[in-house]
Amino acid sequence: MTIQTEVLVIGGGATGVGIARDLAMRGVDVVVAERGGLASGTSGRSHGLLHSGARYAPDDELGAEECIRENEILRDIAGHCVRDTGGFFVQLPEDDPEFFEEKLAACERIGIDAEVLDTETAQAEVPGLAPDAERVMKVPDGVIYPSRLVAANAKSAADHGAEILVHAPVTDVHVEDGQATGATLGGDVDDTVEAEYVVNAAGTWAGQCADLAGVEVAMRPTKGVMVSVDYPGLGPVLNRCRPPADGDIVVPHETQAVLGTTSIEVDDPDEFDEEHWEIQKMVEECAKMLPDAATSEILRTWWGVRPLYAPDEAERETMDGGEGDARGISRGFFLLDHEREGVENFASIVGGKLTTYRMMAEATTDHVCEALDVDEPCRTAEERLPGVDDEREVDSFVTEYDARSPTDEDVLTAD
Known part of the structure; x- marks a missing residue:
């Protein structure tokens, strides 16, 4: 039996189920199709840092502003999906003190709470902190538990009428007369979805999904x-106060600490x-x-595996193992309407x-609501x-949504 809906969202990570929640709350009929369990892609295989924006200041003030705003919203709406730990930016002897000063000034300019701690105070908050730490900046970083966050968004979407399909890989995107009309699903669902609009939220696999519709998304x-x-008992997130590089973040869980991360291009x-x-x-x-x-x-x-958009990375001239600008100080998001490539409603x-x-x-x-002539405001922040x-x-x-993932498996209460 064919599944009928207004919008098909391909991808069950945080963004995909977030879209489904928002659409459903605005009264739009929506179906999510995820090839595995929810959060089985990048969302559930991250270090789970709830950014304050301090990591991106001063090089990307807009990105930093977005982070601190969303950080505060998630603290309000997400309960046990996030954890308010605070964060330290740690300056070690080999780190440039001017970088510390620039970051501090940018945080103050943007409106990110930032406080310089003397080493004695910092050591008291983190007894295991490096004894040669020269300065510490305290910022409102935190922790995201992505399995919980994605599953709670999916539950909210379902409560508002969305249908969440897991283990339902998309094997074809249907295009008729220059318009996306749905998709074929395999796996446990093995059915066809007919939709008025299709959203590709497949993350790292967005390029492969776009190929099915005959358009290009270079990842x-x-x-x-x-x-x-x-x-x-670590306490706050620890960030190395230097340009982004391998091994510069430690994220606390209740009994564990997550060390990360590398950045290496893969085919x-x-x-x-x-x-x-x-x-x-x-x-x-990290040691x-x-x-x-x-x-x-x-x-x-x-x-x-990060879902990086190739044209943006090329503009930044990012490279394997790079630092600072060579690694990509901050990455925005890109909403691509494929009408210009000959496929409408995709x-x-x-x-x-x-x-x-x-x-x-x-x-x-x-964007989707404008295309469907739906005039309802977003309420997901409230x-x-x-x-x-x-x-x-x-x-x-x-x-329920098979969303257990490695980032936070140690904190989940279910066996």
Whole structure:
């Protein structure tokens, strides 16, 4: 039996289910098709940092402003899907002190709370902090638990009438007379969806999805490794106060710390080498901020692949293992309307960050609603996600949508 809907969203990561939630809340009939369980792509294979925007200041003030705004919204609506840990930017002896000063000034200019701590105060908050840390800047970073966040968004979407299909890979996107009309789904669903509008929110796989519709979305996927070590009670996120480079973030969980990450271009987001040197480098680099990480037991490792938009990366002249501008200081998102390529009612959303998924979803939903002549405002920033005040309830959504992923598997209450 053919599935009928107004909008088909391809991809069940944070952005895809965020779009579904926003559309459904505006009264639009929507179906999400995800090839695996929800959050099985980049969303659930990240380091889970809730950005304050400080990482991107002063090089990308707009990106930093977006991060701090969405950071504050998520703290209001997401409950146990996020954790308010605070964050440190740590200046070590080999780090440029001018970089610290520029970041501090930019945070103050943008409106990101930033406080310089003396080493004694910083050591008291993080007893294992490197003894040679010269200065520390405290900012409102935090932690995202993506399995919970994606599942709670899916539950909200479903509560508002959306249909969430997991283990339903898209095998074909239908285009008739220059207009997208739906898709063929395989896997557990094995059916056809007819839709008035199709959104490609397939993340790293957006290029492959676009190919099915006969249009091009040039992606430049890069892999990054995360290493989770036994480290209870860390406290704040630790960021190395230098231009972005390998091994410059430590994200606290309740009993573990996640060390990350590398940035290495890959040809295929499904097939790439998981190399031991990457793990070693994460431990060595992060241990410069947190020395005990070097002797902590490694509990699990995983790799994620970033959904980077190739034209933007080319403009930045990014490269493997680069630092600063060569690595890409900040990455915005891109909403691509494929009408100019001859396919109407088909759009792709690529790039961005987990922290800004809701904003990306809002922009995409605005675009789709304009095409469908729907005049309803976005309410996703005001309405709390369901179940998020009860860890066990929100974790039941994770089970329902098969959204358990490696980033936060250690904090989930369900077995």
